[in-house]
Amino acid sequence: MNSKMLVQILCCLTVFTFYLYHIIQKQNQINYLSLHLPKIVKELKAIEEENMRLRFQVNCFQSPDHLMQLVKEQQYTHLKMPLLKEVFTFQEGLALHQDIYREQSLATEPVLAVGAYH
Numbered sequence: 001m002n003s004k005m006l007v008q009i010l011c012c013l014t015v016f017t018f019y020l021y022h023i024i025q026k027q028n029q030i031n032y033l034s035l036h037l038p039k040i041v042k043e044l045k046a047i048e049e050e051n052m053r054l055r056f057q058v059n060c061f062q063s064p065d066h067l068m069q070l071v072k073e074q075q076y077t078h079l080k081m082p083l084l085k086e087v088f089t090f091q092e093g094l095a096l097h098q099d100i101y102r103e104q105s106l107a108t109e110p111v112l113a114v115g116a117y118h
Contacts, residue, residue: 060066070076 071079
């Protein structure tokens with residue numbers, strides 16, 4: 001009877017030891033993550049600031065004033081503004097109405113790309 005009780009106590013201590021080990025491992029993971037969280041937050045803020053800076057640069061580049069200045073430069077003189085008859089406009093949701101699209105497509109000649117054969 002004494003040895004049976006000793007085995008039960010040893011089993012209980014073993015299970016308790018594994019349970020404590022598991023709890024300590026979880027606590028170590030939490031501490032590790034909490035130590036690295038400020039570094040990750042700092043990196044995230046730096047990335048957000050870089051995104052804002054790049055967004056500002058894109059907006060400045062795409063502004064009409066800047067585009068009009070680019071038109072005057074020598075390297076862009078070969079570009080031309082399209083004529084109104086060269087610009088196709090479609091109403092919203094037109095692609096859903098196939099009959100209307102067919103009628104309009106039959107009325108116009110297809111434009112082939114440069115070098116394409118008819």
